[in-house]
Amino acid sequence: MALTDKQQRFVEEYMVDLNATQAAIRAGYSQNTAHSIGAENLIKPEIQEAIQKRKQELSDQTGITAERVLKEYAKIAFSDIRELYTPDNNLYDIRQLDDETAGAVMSVEVDVMSVQGMPVGETKKVKLYNKLTALEALGKHIGLFEKDNKQKQAEVQNIINLGSGVKPKEDE
Incomplete structure (x- = not known):
């Protein structure tokens, strides 16, 4: 069944x-019925199908895929601030950072300090995106926090151990 003009506009x-x-x-x-109409529209199979089709079209046009989004989240989640520093503890120039490290950087501020109009130093502030x-x-994507979590406690403990550097126990 074809969508009405109003339903297509809703999509x-x-x-x-x-x-x-x-x-x-x-x-x-x-406006008085928008909440209920919106909910009703979302459960109509033909509207669900139109939404999925439009999402796919937009994904194809923009190059935004679930894989690409997850990779960007991973850059942030697994970033390491130490990667921003040279071996002698100076910040790398932002243009020298690899894509993984640069992808976790939210902003860089440079404040130049001066005395009598002459620069005498600078303060650099680097802000990373929120790892948590x-x-x-990412945890939600893999089902880590679902109420009816089907994962075994041992598997969850192994993940926690991996994060703290402890090797997982081998199955007996």
Whole structure:
């Protein structure tokens, strides 16, 4: 069954922010019923199919794939601030960083200190993206935090041990 013009507009608007209520309002549905209409639209098979198709089209056009997003999260989650420093404890020039390390850097600020108009030193502030947020996103992706977690406690303990440098126990 083909979508109505309003349903097609809902699909396009839903892709803006993945908010069904706001998409319904922008698509022309009443503000009073937008919440329920948005929820109803999301369970209609033909609208679900149209949303999936549009997501795939956007992914193809932009090159954004689940794999690419996960790789970016991994850059942040497994970044090591020590990679920003030279062996003599100076910060590398940002242009010298490899893609993995640079991908974890959120911002770099350089404040030049001067005396009587002459530069005498500088302070560099480097801010990395939040590792915990990235680790949580990756953990959710692999099902690490699901309520009905099917993973064994031993497997979870091995992951924790790996993070702290302890080798996992071999199965007996």
